[in-house]
Amino acid sequence: MALANRYQKILLHTLIIAGVVIMLYPILWMLSSSLKPSELIFTDNSLWPKKVTMDHYIKGWAGISKTTFTTYYLNSITLVAIAIIGNVVSCSLAAYAFARLEFKAKKLMFGLMLMTMMIPLHVLVIPQYIMFNKLDWMNTILPIVVPKFFATEGFFVFLTVQFIRSLPRELDQAATVDGCGPFRIYTKVILPLIVPAIVTTTIFTFIWTWNDFFSQLLYLTGQEKLTVTLALRIFLDAMGESALGSLFAMSFLSIVPVFLMFMFFQRFIVEGIATSGIK
Amino acid sequence: MKKQKWVSVLLIGLLLILAACSGKNAQPNASSETPAAGGSSSEAPSKEDVTIRMAWWGGQARHDMMNSLLDKFEEKYPHITVEREFGTENQFVEKLNTQAAGGNAPDVVQTSSFFLHDFVARNIHMDLDPLVASGDLNVSDFSEADVNGGKVDGKLYMISFGHNITGVIHNTTLFEKAGVPLPKNNWTWDDYFNTAQQLQKYLGKDAWASEDEGGTYRGFDMFLMQRGKSMFNGKALGFEKQDLVDWFSFWDKMRKAGVVPPAAIQAEQGDKPQEQSMLARGKVAMISKSSNQLKIFQKSTEDKLSIVSYPLNPSGEKVFPLIIAGAGISPDSKHPKEAALLLNFIVNESDAATIFRGEHGPQASKKMQDVILSNLGEPEKIEYKFVDDMLPITKPYPAMPAGSTSVQKLVLTENQAVAFGQKTIEQAADDFISQAQQILNR
Amino acid sequence: MLHKAQAILYLKGVRMMRRVLTRRRGEGLIPYLFLAPWLIGVLAFSAIPIFTSLYLSFTNYNFIGTPNWIGLRNYLTMFTDDPQYLQSLKVTFMYVFVAVPLELAFALGLALLLNRGIGGLGTYRSLYYIPSLIGGSVAIAILWRQVFGAEGIVNQTLGVFGFDMPSWIGTPGYAVWALILLKVWQFGSPMIIFLAGLKQIPSDFYEASSLDGAGRWKQFAHITLPMLTPILLFNAIMQMISSFQAFTPAYIISEGTGGPVNSTLFYTLYLYQNGFGNFQMGYASSMAWVLFIIIGVFTWLAFKASDRWVHYDN
Structure with missing residues (x-):
């Protein structure tokens, strides 16, 4: 029995690792290409570079004339950090109301929230741009981060609603009996129990804001305001001279902070405080 | 019915708030932004400090060139600061369309024969003839093909940076x-x-x-x-x-x-x-x-x-x-004279020519071509020869x-x-x- | 058991109290306080643009001058005189209804696998998540063309097994599959949400059922799956909405042309071509509103059907 179990485990690990290799092949190819001299990127097809060079990393990091990737990283991280705070606070507040409180027009408003997600962004861009321009918010991060404080990303509201709805109602009812009002229930009962949802919101806000190319393109114009995502696109232009090696090198590096962040936060999902919290 | 009324009242209220905010913000910002942006401005107190925006598209090599070219320009005219907006061609077009629709187009916008007519129709470029007449723009050294290629309905809208075929x-x-x-x-x-x-x-x-x-x-x-x-x-x-x-x-x-x-x-x-x-x-x-x-x-x-x-x-x-790459000036520009100064610098001064090295093909001005001719690389020499040979039969x-x-x-x-x-x-x-x-x- | 009985007793009291409380003036405002940020957000950042686009959809607005009211003409053109539009609908429906179930099945399977107590799982989870971290970056476009090109690794591998495949990127009928696989490859976000959902299931449920002698399958069928249904519903709806609006993937294969022969002409890509390529913002806006209705109908259907299979604890 024990032996069979062991074989089963080895088999499982082998399968998982094989899956990892297949999944990561394109990324490995990118890593290997970023280490090859330019002329070998598309001629030398092997994953193991024949010649290794760090040129692309050095040249790539140097960025565009005066600003380097240090600036772009700082900009991206600032943007993302503020966005996370905004989303976590505003979305969980709204979600609590939708999931647990009773009020008129609740269904209608919930529907409205879903509806705001169903309209393709591209037709909203111009009116939004005009609005932010009138507010004199051009070339600042305000058009990107301020809406986050107003729960405009329905995805996270909906996500958190679903999490709260799966929590046993007895919990807040018991708390009510103990004399807790809605605010105390929200902070003392609900918030600790939806840590996985909050962490998920954090992770996704990080990734999506980091990668959100379109709004960064429209609102951040000055060179000193460029983010990593914007800078990466500048490496590649079909009409001019592109720098594929640097593009691969910097793209690879750009995954690193997101990956580290994910490694760090995913534990909180996994260790899920919820498991022990409910009695 | 009641609900609808409320919604519209709210919407109108909001619009009013927005309008009020923008009205209030516009003034203090306009005055505070300029000195903040023009870092080296204090050295040239004689002229009013001015910030203009320029947008272009290209790959990294072009961005580097444009940036050092604009640095040179700022060095020469310390009272002018050039804010730079650049990206790939797709990004450039995407952004410019939105900016133009929002009434926020940059002062100087790169353009080409492919965009020219469209940009003129959508009011992104202004008629440059008055600036030529006043001497702010000098196209007297330009080849005829470059001047004609920058015209729409007989008026000049684009200053050629170079031409190609x-x-x-x-x-x-x-x-x-x-x-x-x-x-x-x-x-x-x-x-x-x-x-x-x-x-x-x-x-x-x-x-x-x-x-x-x-x-x-x-x-x-x-x-x-x-x-x-x-x-x-x-x-x-x-x-x-x-x-x-x-x-x-x-x-x-x-x-x-x-x-x-x-x-x-x-x-x-x-x-x-x-x-x-x-x-x-x-x-x-x-x-x-x-x-x-x-x-x-x-x-x-x-x-x-x-x-x-x-x-x-x-x-x-x-x-x-004939395909021309060049730039125009936005009709919304508050500083058309300074924008013209910049364009003039790019197309008529040898400092600029040495930096730009015919990035967009042979320059409109033969004089500027001569500045860089001696240190052109082999492919550029082939390119210049080809373009010169073909130029007479272009339109x-x-x-x-x-x-x-x-x-x-x-x-x-x-x-x-x-x-x-x-x-x-x-x-x-x-x-x-x-x-x-x-x-x-x- | 005791807890539950107590709770039920309390519950009755609570309901009475609530009735009393809500009758007092002002109490009814509390939910709106929680909702205030969202309400302000909707009014300030969404309402105006949304109504503007609705208005534009009945005009021929082309970025120049004032929009002219043309009634339903855009909507009629779309369905009667625009073969590319119908093609974009076809491509998008195919993409949504193939890619989303595949992706969800994959995500759920891996979430279950990676939720078990085996060593090194944290690392595995993170590794599997890497593809989803890069999003739709430019590098992905080049990578994907490399992988699915005529001489890409996929065809090389299939060649070993004797399959002679054409270029996935360059052949109509294959290209959209390269994009479906891309979607499945980036299954990370639903997987994480599933994982978070799995962790939310109180462990005493499992403990109780183990005592009852329930096997792993039984536990899955009677505890895991029902408890996970709200999350499943969420993932299904969100993935559906985002797939209907899929835009970047088409850039990966065709630089936004929707080729080869319009086989990857996604709905929003075509919308974008009209709005930003042709400056026919009126037409693009009406396309947006038709898509809105399509997504709305499917979401509504999903919610309707969810009464039968989604389990909420209340």
Whole structure:
């Protein structure tokens, strides 16, 4: 029995690792290409570079004339950090109301929230741009981060609603009996129990804001305001001279902070405080 | 009913708040922004400090050049600060459209023969004639072709940074290995086909004489021009179905002769970056591209490249469209004089010419060409010679109406449909015409 | 058990109290306080743009001058005189209804696998998540063309097994599959949400059922799956909405042309071509509103059907 179990485990690990290799092949190819001299990127097809060079990393990091990737990283991280705070606070507040409180027009408003997600962004861009321009918010991060404080990303509201709805109602009812009002229930009962949802919101806000190319393109114009995502696109232009090696090198590096962040936060999902919290 | 009332009251209230906010913000910001932005401004107290915005597109090399060029400009005119907005061509267009619709277009905007008519129609460029008359802009050293190419309805809107002509960029190393004589300017469509066939004998199965260019509208446009027509005539198509049938048929003949890649391989190419292009990898021997691309392709391959004119119709008109890259000034600009100063600097001063080194092809001003001529690289020398030889038989690029982007894409789609055997040439041409008309009339 | 009985007793009291409380003036405002940020957000950042686009959809607005009212003409053109539009609908429906179930099945399977107590799982989870981290970056476009090109690794591998495949990127009929696989490859976000959902299931449920002697399958069918249904519903709806609006993937294969032969002409890509390529913002806006209705109908259907299979604890 024990032996069979062991074989089963080895088999499982082998399968998982094989899956990892297949999944990561394109990324490995990118890593290997970023280490090859330019002329070998598309001629030398092997994953193991024949010649290794760090040129692309050095040249790539140097960025565009005066600003380097240090600036772009700082900009991206600032943007993302503020966005996370905004989303976590505003979305969980709204979600609590939708999931647990009773009020008129609740269904209608919930529907409205879903509806705001169903309209393709591209037709909203111009009116939004005009609005932010009138507010004199051009070339600042305000058009990107301020809406986050107003729960405009329905995805996270909906996500958190679903999490709260799966929590046993007895919990807040018991708390009510103990004399807790809605605010105390929200902070003392609900918030600790939806840590996985909050962490998920954090992770996704990080990734999506980091990668959100379109709004960064429209609102951040000055060179000193460029983010990593914007800078990466500048490496590649079909009409001019592109720098594929640097593009691969910097793209690879750009995954690193997101990956580290994910490694760090995913534990909180996994260790899920919820498991022990409910009695 | 009641609810609706409330919603509209709220909306109106909101609009009022927005308007009030923007009104309040506009003033303090306008006065506080300028000194903050102009770092070195205090050194030149005599003139008022001014910040202008300039937008351009390109790859990294161009961004580096533009940035050092603008640094030089700021050094020379310390009271002017140039804010820079740049990206790839797609990003540039995306952003500019939104900015223009929002009334926030940059003061100086890069443009080209492909965008000119559209930008003028959408009020992104202003009439520059008054600035020329007042002496703020100097185009007296410009070649006539560059001045004419910057005009729409007789008024100057674009100041040329350089001009180029679409030609056939070819791999001379492959030609030599195959023992095929190099093509000469003004060769014909028959020459082109025969050369391709000769090359193909050497190239075998895994490489091709040329790319399948039946889907490139620029090629089709040149083909039409040789017939005295053009793709668009105002808001309508400027050619007949038979012209398109002839064009698709030529490329069908090329495919059947096996001198261009099969449909799937060709479709995979798209607008791949130069390093990945079939030309750079020695997979094809010829492609048609703008002459200023020669130096860029040359950097991605060890083989020697050269450029020759696009094939001609021996019985037709001997004419090519001149592609100009340049810049215009926005009518919303609060500082048109300073914007003109910047343009003047770029096109008429040797400091700028040395930095920019004919990035957009030979400059409009012969004087500026002479500044850099001595230290041009080999590919640039070939490029300049080609462009100089062809310049006399060029004319300005024809105008393109709104909707042209989708019609241009239709050339690609319908050529692919033929290449994949989904449609006959007749069907493809019929579908093209009906869909193009529908798009243009929308 | 005791807890539950107590709770039920309390519950009755609570309901009475609530009735009393809500009758007092002002109490009814509390939910709106929680909702305030969202409400302000909707009014300030969404309402105006949304109504503007609705208005534009009945005009021929082309970025120049004032929009002219043309009634339903855009909507009629779309369905009667625009073969590319119908093609974009076809491509999008195919993409949504193939890619989303595949992706969800994959995500759920891996979430279950990676939720078990095996060593090194944290690392595995993170590794599997890497593809989803890069989003739609430019590098992905080049990578994907490399992988699915005529001589890409996929065809090389299939060649070993004797399959001679054409270029996935360059062949109509194959290209959209390269994009479906891309979607499945980036299955990370639903997987994480599933994982978070799995962790939310109180462990005493499992403990109780183990005592009852329930096997792993039984536990899955009677505890895991029902408890996970709200999350499943969420993932299904969100993935559906985002797939209907899929835009970047098409850029990966065709630089936004939707080729080869319009086989990857996604709905929003075509919308974008019209709005930003042709400056036919009126037409693009009406396309947006038709898509809005399509998504709305499917979401509504999903919610309707969810009454039958989604389990909420209340």
